[in-house]
Amino acid sequence: MRRAAPLSDEDRGRLLAGAHHDPHALLGAHPMPGGLLFRALRPGARSVTVVAPGLRATLRAEGDGLFAGVLPLREIPDYRLLVDYGDTTPTVRDPYRFLPALGELDLHLFAEGRHEQLWQALGARVMTHQGVAGTRFTVWAPNARGVRVVGNFNYWDGTGAPMRSLGSSGVWELFLPDLGEGELYKFEIARPDGSKTVRADPMARRTECPPATASVVHASHYQWRDAVWMGRRGARPVHTAPFSVYEVHLPSWRPGLTYRQLAVQLPSYVKDLGFTHVEFMPVAEHPFGGSWGYQVTGFYAPTARMGTPDDFKFLIDALHRAGIGVLMDWVPAHFPRDDWALAEFDGRPLYEPGDPARAAHPDWGTLEFDYGRTEVRNFLVANAVYWCEEFHIDGLRVDAVASMLYLDYSREDGGWTPNVHGGRENLDAVAFLQEMNATVYRRCPGVVTIAEESTAWDGVTRATHHVGPGGFGGLGFGLKWNMGWMHDSLGYVEKEPVHRKYHHGEMTFSMIYAYSENYVLPISHDEVVHGKRALVSKMPGDWWQQRANHRAYLGFMWAHPGKQLLFMGQEFAQGAEWAESHGPDWWLLDPSYEAEADHRGVRDLVRELNRRYAATPALWERDTDPAGFSWIDGDAGEDNVFSFLRHAASGHRPGGSGTGGDGPLISVTNFSPVVRHDYRLGVPGDVPVWREVLNTDAPCFGGSGVANPDPLKTEPVPWNGRRTSIAAVLPPLATIWLLPA
Incomplete structure (x- = not known):
């Protein structure tokens, strides 16, 4: 084995600081004149040995957990790394030998704001990549200098798990082989000012139970049994059908019950009373129970307070098999400022507008979404589709629509900026709501969207292509609360x-x-x-x-x-x-x-x-x-x-x-x-x-x-x-x- 040329001071410094945009260019196996360069970053290891059929070669220590060497090989073998930590010597696959596990089409659709199944592209996804089972981690953080995956699998030290930037998309990616569901994780982000922040995954489909805040690698194994319900739910328009709703706060309906225990009691109770639907107050993960779910941090994860995502599916399935539709409160109007969640996610305003006065929601101490940003709009539209497609939700009651529609909502004179026409309407929010409704109705037959809208906005339940007296197309909702x-x-x-x-x-x-x-x-x-x-x-x-x-x-x-x-x-x-x-x-x-x-x-x-x-x-x-x-x-x-x-x-x-x-x-x-x-x-x-x-x-x-x-x-x-x-x-x-x- 030959000694490898050392990394430049800049590459070494950025790699160890978690601020390198392309760690795969430095780590893994790479052809070079006279052989293959192997380099691994394994903090705390005593030695790292490359193991393959007919090959066993110990890399030279370069300090700071870096190990490297040049082997006289022409092709990259199917190798493993034998890592000696003193008390344990695992043999592992090298994450830095894999090509990107996210395709160009996914990145293109996301950049255009048209990835209607975004949860299949971003977040943690258990998959087989290049013939190897593992988990692909992806996160959108365009302002980050670098991103690393941290979790219980690396003792919450992300030094050895830096992610690569996928071009101008702002998406970072890393495939960790042999890592499966149930693992806890977050993203460690190097911010533009050089500081670091550790964040939960915005696209996590499962979370720890609050007050814990980690994301959980999840793969659904649920087998639905509601085909009869799903096949006929769109047979009659909701406007000309019976529609009697029992609103439920799941954690307190029968305090202490899990989703599966609720599935035994709630369907029979609602069916006995003759309601056609239940409406769940927000079930997306939220850190403070006293918010009743209206301050969401995990938009793609049902709250872990009552069980797993598959347990939640079991409850919905039970209601469907009892002939009861399921509506869900959905909260795209704002999100809380918790420093482990969405607020200034990558060190700068990302999900919220850049203007602090525009971003701050005046009533709830939260932040509003930047509906004018393509990727943010995609995040929310796909989220609406997600609950309907993945959880068979029959309707979305959209919370606080009025606060989205008006730039001057709860703001004093001089505390808001008019739109390009000099009006008070939030044109970006209007476009978002129209897109969300049109997308949900196109993709999910039989689903109804319901607006909680407390003003006289014209055309809340008018079709999006029908222009009203105010010059706006309808918002496209199916129903509106009559406040x-x-x-x-x-x-x-x-x-x-x-x-x-x-x-x-x-x-x-x-x-x-x-x-x-x-x-x-x-x-x-x-x-x-x-x-x-x-x-x-x-x-x-x-x-x-x-x-x-x-x-x-x-x-x-x-x-x-x-x-x-x-x-x-x-x-x-x-x-x-x-x-x-x-x-x-x-x-x-x-x-x-x-x-x-x-x-x-x-x-x-x-x-x-x-x-x-x-x-x-x-x-x-x-x-x-x-x-x-x-x-x-x-x-x-x-x-x-x-x-x-x-x-x-x-x-x-x-x-x-x-x-x-x-x-x-x-x-x-x-x-x-x-x-x-x-x-x-x-x-x-x-x-x-x-x-x-x-x-x-x-x-x-x-x-x-x-x-x-x-x-x-x-x-x-x-x-x-x-x-x-x-x-x-x-x-x-x-x-x-x-x-x-």
């Missing part, structure tokens, strides 16, 4: 009945704009925390009146145009505010609790609402069609009464069974605590007889038992602008539904 309805209706029911007549318009105003977007009516977690009180506790009066108001409100909500969403605990009238530390007060349903029947009655009502809802096309077929609704009397403010008709798309066939079918439905809500006898309502003349099919005042729900006779006959008495009418009994603080008998 106005939520705010106004809760404001109304919080009033004492004697005062409600002065606020009647707050309940009818929603119909002025009900068809401007495709709406969801949300009674979400946001409405039952931070001093806002649980839904039943918002209601005035004594305990009986509170529950009656609660039931009447739910009956009104289920009949109102739009889809429904109800947060856990509100289905059984939990009186306390929700807290993530203990979840719903399930003890209220314990038979040993003296008021158990009160709470069980409300839950029984929710079950019956969902059953009737699913069986009555008039309540969902025309949610986005003005022809699906007509007031009977929207001006009965003195009576605190709201009465209206819902119409099915197929019209009415007289002589129905009263079980729903395709006939119209009458909904009447009496938000007064008095019984109203012989209350006349104008009704269609082609329905001779009506039957009460739901009454929130029924004794089985905890009500007083005031009911209508069966049947209710249509009479030739003109009323409410119609030629015929019925004389109904309106129970106190109650909603009734009537169908053709």
Whole structure:
């Protein structure tokens, strides 16, 4: 063996400092005049020996963990390195003998922002490369001087694992042979100022359980069993289908349960209550449980608090096999400033805008994404696709859309910079949302995207290619949370009945704009925390009146145009505010609790609402069609009464069974605590007889038992602008539904 020419001082210094862009040019085996140069960087080793069939040669120590030598060989053999650490002498493959494990097409698509399955290109991926099993590590860090992989496999010392830069892409890569799933890792980044930072992988598909912050090498082995669900989920547009959502904070629904334990209990509970979907509050990894998942650090990893990614798939699979769709809260509006995560990831602003004032989210102490940067937009669009394709998620509820759309969101005058047209719209965010929606709908048939958007932005649920009055194409969402309805209706029911007549318009105003977007009516977690009180506790009066108001409100909500969403605990009238530390007060349903029947009655009502809802096309077929609704009397403010008709798309066939079918439905809500006898309502003349099919005042729900006779006959008495009418009994603080008998 000949002595190798030493590395230049510059190469040696940069290599040992973790600041070299091409360590593969210095390490491994390389042809040279007269033989092959072998060089290895093995910190702490006593000696390094090249071993191959018919070959055993010990390299010369060069100091600082470097070993090198020139062997009289013409071709690079299939060699190993025998490394003597004194107490152990492993024989390992040399990572620096491998070509890049990431293709040019991947880099090209990422550079253009069009890599729709980015998780297959970046991050840690278990694979076979050049016939050898191992793990490929890739990370985007264009401002880094150098990047090294650190993990439990190298005792968190990355000196011997520098990555190479793949040209101008900003991507760094290293294939570590014989390294498999379950290993902990991070990236050690040499920043432009010469300092170092150790970061979790932005593309990690699994993480340690918080408060630990390492990424975990992951390979999924899950075998899905939901082919029937996946095959039919896109058969009917969500706008013309039943859509009743139970919102869940998974860690606190039944505290202490794992994903697999939740898969035993949650599907049966939701199915029993008749909800068509569950919506998970954010499940992507987040360091602080008190953020409820809204400050994400691991956008591609379900939280490890309840198990592995495959365990999470097991839960979704169980829900699908129970016939329940799964929606997920998705948070592309901001990310926290933790110094091991995305903030100034490679030493400079990368995922966030370069202007600190523009990057800072004024409400949450977090950072906003730079939607104008191609690679950042790709990171987020691919993330939306990832949850739908890899985890079979059926819908994404996109959080805080308003904060993304407006440059002046929560900012004072002078604290923001107008767009190129002088406006307040964030044009980059608009383009991102349009691209995200278009991509998800194209790639994932049957998936719905839902915007939590609290302003009057025009065209949130309009197709992206349809330009509105403001000059923007639609954002392309499928549904939008109706925050106005939520705010106004809760404001109304919080009033004492004697005062409600002065606020009647707050309940009818929603119909002025009900068809401007495709709406969801949300009674979400946001409405039952931070001093806002649980839904039943918002209601005035004594305990009986509170529950009656609660039931009447739910009956009104289920009949109102739009889809429904109800947060856990509100289905059984939990009186306390929700807290993530203990979840719903399930003890209220314990038979040993003296008021158990009160709470069980409300839950029984929710079950019956969902059953009737699913069986009555008039309540969902025309949610986005003005022809699906007509007031009977929207001006009965003195009576605190709201009465209206819902119409099915197929019209009415007289002589129905009263079980729903395709006939119209009458909904009447009496938000007064008095019984109203012989209350006349104008009704269609082609329905001779009506039957009460739901009454929130029924004794089985905890009500007083005031009911209508069966049947209710249509009479030739003109009323409410119609030629015929019925004389109904309106129970106190109650909603009734009537169908053709």
